[in-house]
Amino acid sequence: HKHTGTLNPENPNSRTIQILEEMMQIYDSLKDQWRARSYRIAISTLQSSNDTYISTYEQAISLPGVGDRLAKKIVEIVSTDRLQRLEYAKLNPKDRILKLFHGIYGVGLVQARKFVAAGYTTLEDVKKHATITESQRIGIERYSDFKQRIPREEVAKHGEIVSTALKTVDEKAQSHVMGSYRRGAKDCGDIDIILTKEGAGVEELHEILEKLVEKLFGQKFLMCGLAIARHDDGTKWHGASRLEGEDRPWRRIDFLVVPGEEIGAAFLYFTGNDVFNRSMRLLASKKGMRLNQKGLYKDVMRGKDREKMSEGTLLESKDEKRIFEILGVPYRPPEHRIC
Ligand code: DCP
Numbered sequence: 001h002k003h004t005g006t007l008n009p010e011n012p013n014s015r016t017i018q019i020l021e022e023m024m025q026i027y028d029s030l031k032d033q034w035r036a037r038s039y040r041i042a043i044s045t046l047q048s049s050n051d052t053y054i055s056t057y058e059q060a061i062s063l064p065g066v067g068d069r070l071a072k073k074i075v076e077i078v079s080t081d082r083l084q085r086l087e088y089a090k091l092n093p094k095d096r097i098l099k100l101f102h103g104i105y106g107v108g109l110v111q112a113r114k115f116v117a118a119g120y121t122t123l124e125d126v127k128k129h130a131t132i133t134e135s136q137r138i139g140i141e142r143y144s145d146f147k148q149r150i151p152r153e154e155v156a157k158h159g160e161i162v163s164t165a166l167k168t169v170d171e172k173a174q175s176h177v178m179g180s181y182r183r184g185a186k187d188c189g190d191i192d193i194i195l196t197k198e199g200a201g202v203e204e205l206h207e208i209l210e211k212l213v214e215k216l217f218g219q220k221f222l223m224c225g226l227a228i229a230r231h232d233d234g235t236k237w238h239g240a241s242r243l244e245g246e247d248r249p250w251r252r253i254d255f256l257v258v259p260g261e262e263i264g265a266a267f268l269y270f271t272g273n274d275v276f277n278r279s280m281r282l283l284a285s286k287k288g289m290r291l292n293q294k295g296l297y298k299d300v301m302r303g304k305d306r307e308k309m310s311e312g313t314l315l316e317s318k319d320e321k322r323i324f325e326i327l328g329v330p331y332r333p334p335e336h337r338i339c
Pocket residue numbers: 178179180181185187188189190191192269270271272273274277278
C-alpha cells in the first residue's frame with residue numbers, strides 16, 4: 001500500500017488521510033470490502049483537495065463520496081488527532097478484554113486487570129465467578145444499556161421528570177442538567193444533574209435528595225441506586241433511570257447536591273469537560289490560587305511537599321463568570337469548554 005498521506009505533507013489533509021488509510025487497511029484485512037471501498041473513495045477525494053483543509057462536518061459531508069459516518073470520523077481525527085475506532089482495532093485481544101471489563105460500572109483498571117489475570121474472557125465469566133458488588137452486577141446486566149449514547153432530547157426529558165418531582169419535595173429547590181448536555185452535545189454518556197436550593201446547607205439538601213430519590217423510585221423512574229458518596233463538598237448519588245416503557249434502556253444518572261453558596265464553582269466543575277477542568281485548575285495553581293468544585297481560593301498554605309495545609313481565603317464560589325474573571329481568562333460558554 002502507498003501512503004500518499006505521509007508522502008505528501010503539502011496536502012493540509014495529510015494527517016487525516018494517513019489515519020483513514022490505516023483504517024482502510026484494517027477493513028481490507030477483515031475482508032469488509034464495502035467499508036474499505038468507501039474509505040478508499042474518501043481518501044482519494046481528500047488527496048485531490050490539495051488546497052482546502054477539511055475540518056468541519058459541513059465541509060466533509062459536502063465532499064463527493066463522503067457520507068455521514070465518514071464525515072464524523074474526519075471531524076474526530078481533526079479535533080482529537082486520533083480515531084477511537086482505529087485504536088480499538090489495533091488493540092490485542094487481551095487489551096480488548098481489559099477494556100471490556102474496565103467498562104463495567106464500578107470496575108477500575110486494577111480490578112479489571114485482576115479479572116484478566118484470573119483468565120476470565122467474558123462478562124458472563126466475571127458475573128459467575130468473580131467476587132463483585134451488587135452495583136457491579138447491575139453494571140454487567142445493564143452493560144449494553146449503559147454503553148449506549150443518550151439522545152439529547154431524552155436527556156432533557158429525564159431532566160424534566162426530575163425537576164417536576166423536585167418541586168413537589170421542596171418548591172424552592174432547583175435542578176439543572178449539566179455535563180455534556182450543558183455543553184450542547186447532541187448525545188450524552190449519562191445524565192448529570194445538580195440539585196440546589198438558595199440558602200440551604202448540606203444537611204437540608206441531603207434530606208431533599210433522600211426524599212427526591214424515594215419519590216422517583218415510587219414513580220418507577222429510578223431503577224436502581226449504584227453509589228452514594230457523602231462528602232463535605234457535596235454529595236454524589238449515582239443510579240439509573242428509565243422513561244416509561246418496559247423495553248426502554250436504563251440510563252446512568254448522577255445527582256450532585258450543591259449548597260446555594262457554591263453554585264458557580266459547582267456549575268463550572270460539573271459542566272466540564274474533564275480536560276477543560278484540569279486546564280482551569282492548572283491555571284489557578286500557576287497563579288497561586290486553587291480551584292475546586294466548591295470555589296476559587298487564594299493564599300493556600302502548602303507544606304514542604306506541596307501538600308495542602310489550609311483551604312485559603314475564598315475568592316469566589318457563587319458566580320461562574322466571576323471565576324473566569326478572577327483567573328484573568330475570557331469567559332467561555334459551555335459549548336466551547338472542550339479541550
Ligand atoms: N468531571 C471531572 N473529572 C472527572 C469526572 C468528571 O472534572 N474525572 C466533571 C467534568 C465532567 C462532569 O464532571 O464534564 C460530568 O462527568 P461525566 O463523566 O458525566 O462527563 P460528561 O458529562 O462531560 O460526558 P458524558 O457525555 O460522557 O457523560
